[in-house]
Amino acid sequence: MHMKKINLENEPKITSGFTIPDSYFDTISEKILAQLPEQEPKVVSILSYRKTWYYAVVAILILMLSIPIYTKYSTQKEEIDSATLENYIAYQSNISEEEIVNLLQQEDLDKMKLEFNIDDTAIEDDLKNNSNLEQYIIN
């Protein structure tokens, strides 16, 4: 069978051969226009502005009200009561007496003097009742 040779450059144009249903282009544009997504309206109604403000104010109020509650709970967690602290230092700490002495300031010593306020008679009584103390003093 003889097939005609084609020359795409010279021969009359060979079209694709595709056809289109009648009036396709009369209806397709309307069909497309109908399915375009709605654009965001530029003018926002007062109602939705009000709503936005309302939500913003409520959000700020909630935040403000929650600040004292938050700080209360968060500081409680961090605070250690003095009894626990004393127990810890007494039983757990490795701080030597020497270190404590070094840390004490003159003010602290003065305070301690006042607090203990040991008078001479009390010391004498102690010495009388405890003969071993004499040994300690001598040594």
Added chain:
Amino acid sequence: MQNEKDFIAELLNPKTQNIAFKKLLLDNQRPLYNHIRNIVLNHDDADDVLQNTFVKVFQYLKDFKGESKLFSWMYRIATNEAITFVNQKAKRNGTTSEAMQTKIVDNLKADAYFDGNEIQIKLQKAVSILPEKQQLVFKMKYYEELKYEEISDILGTSVGALKASYHHAVKKIEEFVKYN
């Protein structure tokens, strides 16, 4: 002719948008349909893809930078939509896009919206076995009669490379026709 910048401004302005988009649609629906039809081959699929293309054009208009012409930009969207459509359809049918296209071309005679003669069918067959890029270049240059500069802008390929592609395509088509 209306300045393209002004027209784009009209397309983006909510007050003029509807009228401007309708104009864009009416001016470009035929060439874009033909371009899509040449890739997807049957009318129903071309109809689907054309609709998707214009919806995307509408959605992406605000991102259009004006670096290329509006026309090239729309062609690029149409090309991507059509190629994606073909690939997805092939995947759904568990086949390759090449095998699917070959099958469609083999059945062109039965297509209600094809009235080509033997030569037209032969040309369609010859084109369908070309590599994807050569097919695209050939269809745009030969069937759609776009200029190399326009195709270059649409596909982002240099004019030189396009000419080489087209030349290869023509040679292969002429060989195919000679021996089949």
